[in-house]
Each structure stands twice: as structure tokens, then as C-alpha cells.
Amino acid sequence: MRPFSRCLGRQTSLEGIVGRGKTRKVSQSKPQLKTSSSGESPKLPVQPQGAKNLAMSPESNYQSWTKNGLIQKVKELEAELRNRPAPEPKPEPQIQPENEEGDEAKKTKPKGKRKMDPSKYSTRYIALKLAYLGKNYGGFEFQAMANAPSIEEELWNALTKACLIFPEDERIVDFECCEYSKCGRTDKGVSAFGQVIGLRVRSNRPLPKKQRRLSEPGESTVVDEQAGESAEEEPVKKTPPFDDIKDELQYPRLLNRVLPPDIRILAWCPSPPPDFSARFSCRERQYQYFFTQPAFTPEPGAGGARNGWLDIEAMREAAKRYQGEHDFRNFCKIDPGKQITNFVRTIYEADIEEVKDVSSALPYLSGSTYVPAGGLPNDGTVYPKVYSFNVRGSAFLWHQIRHMVAVLFLAGQKLETPDVVTTLLDVKANPCKPNYVMADEVPLVLWDCIFPGTDSAPADPAAKKTDGLDWVYLADDPALSKPGPFGVMDGMWAYWRERKLDELLSNQLLQMVSTQRSKDPSRHVTRPEPSGKQANSVVVYEGGNGGRMGGRYVPLLQKVKLQSPEEQNERYAIRKGYASSEDMRNQRGIGKRKADEAMDE
Known part of the structure; x- marks a missing residue:
């Protein structure tokens, strides 16, 4: 990219780069045109098809190009630039001395982004609590050449800016x-309302005053650089005390x-x-998965309705079976590249x-x-309802x-009984996971991350914990949290209202369509009840905006089994060239130890 960037830095347009190289080849093959004796302009010779592709239209719109197409074009331009001699640098003009009455505007330099000198600023290690809506992002972790931006990429851009x-x-x-963690x-698509990161950032704390050493025959004296040699006579002024919160940069702001707008810093921890x-310091992670009733x-x-409604009590009974310490190999996706061998995790709480x-x-x-076959309670309840699956655990x-x-x-959906959870947790009887589809990602939220304080953790590890970090929240400063042009x-509010209006309009449209019907009874069509294969076909709900036609349902324990971890x-x-998985883990362990030793040195 360096030759290509050098040309762009000299304000050379992309069309100009292509034009100087490729259009020249076309012009060399063109014959000289002469005016006929009758004064009519002669016809241009027919240009070969290949030559047309060499020249580039100045109206080319690169915004419509695919990513792979742009990458290929950049490679072609770099190859062309490498084959061309580099342009000679222009001689710098001699600056003539100006008179005192000269124009002051000529002396001013054009403004640009001033590059900060890191050595002039102190740093501190802090923690940040952030929230984001992940529907438009490709996940939290940055991945090069990803199709969608990541949360870390947006954080990086904000931190550097x-x-x-x-x-x-x-x-x-x-x-x-x-020092990021x-x-x-x-x-991808998962949101978080309590994600936490730790990193070292620029601080407002003044640096200690620089000192220089005066070397004289027979003695060595340390003198304050700002005070000079008079420091021996005048006392050095002490730096006023620095408040870690009030005097510090407002990192969230x-x-x-x-x-x-869909990523926000909610709080920061100064110490x-x-x-x-x-x-590794997190002792509890809390997740919530939202869904509606009916689904x-x-x-x-x-x-009554044949599908769509959920048995909440059956779901609650099944959720309770997750609690405790279990091997969750049948409830996860295996990444063999990480060579994980321990799938035991502790769930403190699971409920609907x-x-x-x-x-x-x-x-x-x-x-x-539309009501389910058993009917609905006649208590004035409004539908649809919203429920969430709440789960707390040490790690997942x-x-x-x-x-x-x-x-x-x-x-x-009564396709399985609640005790299927207990059956899948019995890895001795079921060492291989059935090949079933996991739930949709958008309704899932990392609700909060709990950290221990300076004191030890509570004796009961399953007890509901409170965060021990000393967070400074946006609500602590009304100017940052309350409504206003600079408040979060x-x-x-603007972000929420835009989506609330979409919900309101779609709600009214759906209700209107559901009640529209012709007044002529002869136009009303009565559909027969499904029978045969159609009656055995089920609609499986997986957390998305609708159900999936699944045909005849195959129970979990009868599905095709995947390979064991x-x-x-x-x-x-x-496949990666190791003798076995144990050999791969050993080789990685040796490499990690060598890397740690190199860092210690």
C-alpha cells in the first residue's frame, strides 16, 4: 500500500493514476488524424475492445464497487506503480525574508490535526462499563476484513479520535x-447493557516536574528545571492535590x-x-433473553389457535434444571481450534x-x-406479553x-418435555450433542458483569452478588445524564423514539388488517382443518420474528448426533499436522511459556 498511498498523499486522484499509465498506452497506438481536402473531419478508427478497458471514466463511482473489486483494483494500481519510475521530487522554493510590514496571513500555517506528544501526558488504568445494541454489528471482537463493523472497531476509532x-x-x-482486557x-447481533473493559488511557494528572543535575567539581546538585539555579534560594512550589474524579478527564463524555448512537459509555471506574x-477478575455474568407470548x-x-402460544410453566420448569454445576457440552458449539477439554460450568440462577x-x-x-386450545385467563390481561430468560453464572x-x-x-411448544434438559446434561449417557438449531441472536443481552471489591467474595458462591467496583455513573453528573444537547x-431518547414510532405504526397496521372483513357472509371462506402430512407438520419457534416450518418433528434424542468434543x-x-490433540495442547503450552518468559525478560 505504500506506493499507492504516496501518490494519494500528493493529491493525485485515482483516475489520474490510472489515466497517466493506461491512457498513454492507448494514445501511442492511435494514428495521426488529418483533415480531408473537403474540410470534413475524418472518422476515428475503431478502437479495440481491450483498449476501451484501459482508460477509466472520470465519472467512476467507487461507492458502488464490491469490496473484492476494490481490493483487486488497488492491487492492479500498485502493480502498475511499481513498474513506473517514481516522479522526481519538486524543488522546494526559496523562502525570501519578508519585511516587518509584510502580510501576517502569509506567515500563518494551514491548520491541521495536531499530533499529541504522549510523553507530555500521564496515564492511568481504568475500567469502562458500556452498553450497545448489537443488531447492526458483527460482534464485539474486532475481526479484519469482516462484512460488518465490530464494537471494538468503533471503540478503537473513538479512543484514538x-x-x-x-x-x-x-x-x-x-x-x-x-493493557486492554x-x-x-x-x-454477531448480541447486545450488552453491562459490558466491561479495562485499559490504560491518557490522564489529566500533571506529570512530576522534570529535574536536571548540575555537575560541578566535588558536588552534584539536583535542581528543578523550571526554577533554574535560583531553586537553592526559593522553595519549590508543591503541586496542588489532584482529585481522581473531579479533576480527571470526563471519559464517558x-x-x-x-x-x-447505539454504543454508549455508562460509567467508569477510577481505581x-x-x-x-x-x-479473569469477573466472578459473575448475567444474561437475559427476551421473547413474546405468543411467540x-x-x-x-x-x-382455537394451533400454534404460536408457549407453555411458560413448562419453560420455567425446564430452566430450573440448568441450575448447579453441570457439563454443558450438549448446550454449546465446539471450536476445535481452541482445544477445550473442560465443559463444566456453574449456573447460579435460571428462571423465566x-x-x-x-x-x-x-x-x-x-x-x-386465536386463543390457545385451553383458553386464556379472563382477567383483562393484554397480549402479547414479554418474558425473559434470566441466567446468572460464573462463565459460559x-x-x-x-x-x-x-x-x-x-x-x-410441547415438542419436548422439561426433563429433556436433565437427559442432555447426563453426558455419560449422551456424550454426543444432537444436531439441533440454536436460538436467534438478536434477543440476547449481556445484562451485567459483576466484579469483586477489595474485600473477599461472599461465602456462598451462588448468592446474588453486588458489583464491588467503585463505578462513577453518568447519573452522578446531571449535565452528562439529563436531557439536553450534551446529555446522553x-x-x-431520540434513538428510542424513532424505533417506538415504527413499533406504533406497525402495531396499528397489524390490528387494522386483523379486523378487516367483508360484510357479505358469502365471501367468507372456511378452510378445512389440516389432515395427513399437513397435520403432522409443525412450526418450530427459534427466537426470531416468526416460526420455521419444520415438517414432521424429530425428537432431540432421535436427531443425528455430532462427534464428541x-x-x-x-x-x-x-489435520493441522500434530500427532494428536494432546500433542497440540502441549506444543501450545510450550510456546505460551516461552512467550511469557520473553515478556518477563
Whole structure:
């Protein structure tokens, strides 16, 4: 990229680069045109098809190019630039001395982005609590050449733009420069309301005064650089005390001003415990998975709806079976590249709870043809309701929550019984995971991350814990949290209202369509009840916006079994050239120890 960037830095357009190289080749092959004796302009010779592609139209719109197409074009331009001699640098003009009465405007330099000198600023290690809506992102962790931006990429751009970190190259995402750690690595589409990261950032704390040493024959004296030699006579003024919060940079405000509206810094911790790691210091992670009741639009029938409604009590009974210490290999996705051998995790709490005051009423759901076969309680309840699967645990496997929710939905649709959870947790009887589809990612939220304080953790590890970090929240400063042009509430309100209006309009449209019917009874069509294969076909709910036609349902224990984790690890290691999975883990352990020793040196 260096030759290509050098030309662009000299204000050379992309069309100009192509034109200077490729158009010249075309012009060399053109014959000289002469005017005929009659004064008419001669016809141009027919240009070969290949020559047309060499020249580039100045109106080319690169915004419509695909990513692979742009990459290929850049490679072609770089190859062309390497084959051309570099242009000679222009001689610098001699600057003539100006008179005192000269124009002051000529002396002023054009303004540009001033590069900050990191040596002039102190740094401090802090923790940040952030929230984001992950639907438009490709996950939390940065991945090069990803199709969608990541949360870490947006954080990197904000941190460098606010000059809170000083990497060697701002264009390259590399958090090694700031002692970075993260608590959870949410996947594509997953949101978080309590994600935590730790990093070292620029601070407002003044640096200690520089001192210089005066060397004279027979003595050595340390003198303050600012006071000079008079420091021996005048006492050095002490730096006023620095308040770690009031005198510090307003990190949430600085970052929220440059972050996208669906990513917000909620709080910061000025003094994390020693050896704090956002990943390894976390003692509890809380997740919530939201869904509606009914799960999707019920299919009306003469005796009531045939699908769409969930058995909440059955789901709650199944959720309780997750609690405790279990091997969750049948409730996760295996990544053989990591060679994980321990799938035992502890779940402190798992339950189904109703979320109050968030639903929009759809009266048509209470109609006789839409209610479930057993009917609905006649207590004036408004549908649809909103529920959430709440789970607390010390740590989780890859896609573990979404697999757990998928089995809960099967129990809620009465396709499985709640005791199927206990059966799948028995890895001795079922060492291989059935090949079932995990739940949708968008309703999942990393709700909070709990850290221990300076004191020891409570004696009961399953007891509900409170966060021990000393967070400074946005609400502590009304100017940052309350409504206003610079408050985070104002921006979040606008973001919420836009989507609330979409919900309101779609709600009214759905209700209107559900009640529209011709007044002529002869036009009303009565559909027969499904029979045969159609009656055995089921609609499986997986957490998305609707159900999936699944045909005849195959119970979980009768589905095709995947390879066990041990078999997947062994197969992957051999494919990578190792003797076995154990050999691969040993080789990685040796490499890690050598890297740690090199860092210690």
C-alpha cells in the first residue's frame, strides 16, 4: 500500500493514476488524424475492445464497487506503480525574508490535526462499563476484513479520535498499546447493557516536574528545571492535590461524543483493584433473553389457535434444571481450534420472568380463533406479553445461552418435555450433542458483569452478588445524564423514539388488517382443518420474528448426533499436522511459556 498511498498523499486522484499509465498506452497506438481536402473531419478508427478497458471514466463511482473489486483494483494500481519510475521530487522554493510590514496571513500555517506528544501526558488504568445494541454489528471482537463493523472497531476509532490512547498507527486496530482486557465476547447481533473493559488511557494528572543535575567539581546538585539555579534560594512550589474524579478527564463524555448512537459509555471506574483483568477478575455474568407470548402470530382454527402460544410453566420448569454445576457440552458449539477439554460450568440462577410495562396491545389475539386450545385467563390481561430468560453464572461456553434457550422453546411448544434438559446434561449417557438449531441472536443481552471489591467474595458462591467496583455513573453528573444537547439521555431518547414510532405504526397496521372483513357472509371462506402430512407438520419457534416450518418433528434424542468434543479436537489437531490433540495442547503450552518468559525478560 505504500506506493499507492504516496501518490494519494500528493493529491493525485485515482483516475489520474490510472489515466497517466493506461491512457498513454492507448494514445501511442492511435494514428495521426488529418483533415480531408473537403474540410470534413475524418472518422476515428475503431478502437479495440481491450483498449476501451484501459482508460477509466472520470465519472467512476467507487461507492458502488464490491469490496473484492476494490481490493483487486488497488492491487492492479500498485502493480502498475511499481513498474513506473517514481516522479522526481519538486524543488522546494526559496523562502525570501519578508519585511516587518509584510502580510501576517502569509506567515500563518494551514491548520491541521495536531499530533499529541504522549510523553507530555500521564496515564492511568481504568475500567469502562458500556452498553450497545448489537443488531447492526458483527460482534464485539474486532475481526479484519469482516462484512460488518465490530464494537471494538468503533471503540478503537473513538479512543484514538479522543486521543485517549497513543498507538503507533491509528489505522491498525491493536489494543496491545493500552493493557486492554474485555469481560465478555458477544457474538454477531448480541447486545450488552453491562459490558466491561479495562485499559490504560491518557490522564489529566500533571506529570512530576522534570529535574536536571548540575555537575560541578566535588558536588552534584539536583535542581528543578523550571526554577533554574535560583531553586537553592526559593522553595519549590508543591503541586496542588489532584482529585481522581473531579479533576480527571470526563471519559464517558469524551467517548460518547464520537461513538455511534447505539454504543454508549455508562460509567467508569477510577481505581480498579491491583492486577485487575476485565476477563479473569469477573466472578459473575448475567444474561437475559427476551421473547413474546405468543411467540409468533397464532394460526387460527375452529377450536382455537394451533400454534404460536408457549407453555411458560413448562419453560420455567425446564430452566430450573440448568441450575448447579453441570457439563454443558450438549448446550454449546465446539471450536476445535481452541482445544477445550473442560465443559463444566456453574449456573447460579435460571428462571423465566415476565417483563412488565413494555408490551403493545393487540386485541385481536384475544379472539376465539386465536386463543390457545385451553383458553386464556379472563382477567383483562393484554397480549402479547414479554418474558425473559434470566441466567446468572460464573462463565459460559460458546453459544451456550442460545442453545439453552432453544431447548426451552421446544419445551414451551410441547415438542419436548422439561426433563429433556436433565437427559442432555447426563453426558455419560449422551456424550454426543444432537444436531439441533440454536436460538436467534438478536434477543440476547449481556445484562451485567459483576466484579469483586477489595474485600473477599461472599461465602456462598451462588448468592446474588453486588458489583464491588467503585463505578462513577453518568447519573452522578446531571449535565452528562439529563436531557439536553450534551446529555446522553437526549440522544438515547431520540434513538428510542424513532424505533417506538415504527413499533406504533406497525402495531396499528397489524390490528387494522386483523379486523378487516367483508360484510357479505358469502365471501367468507372456511378452510378445512389440516389432515395427513399437513397435520403432522409443525412450526418450530427459534427466537426470531416468526416460526420455521419444520415438517414432521424429530425428537432431540432421535436427531443425528455430532462427534464428541474429544473426537472433534483429535480430528482438528491431526489435520493441522500434530500427532494428536494432546500433542497440540502441549506444543501450545510450550510456546505460551516461552512467550511469557520473553515478556518477563
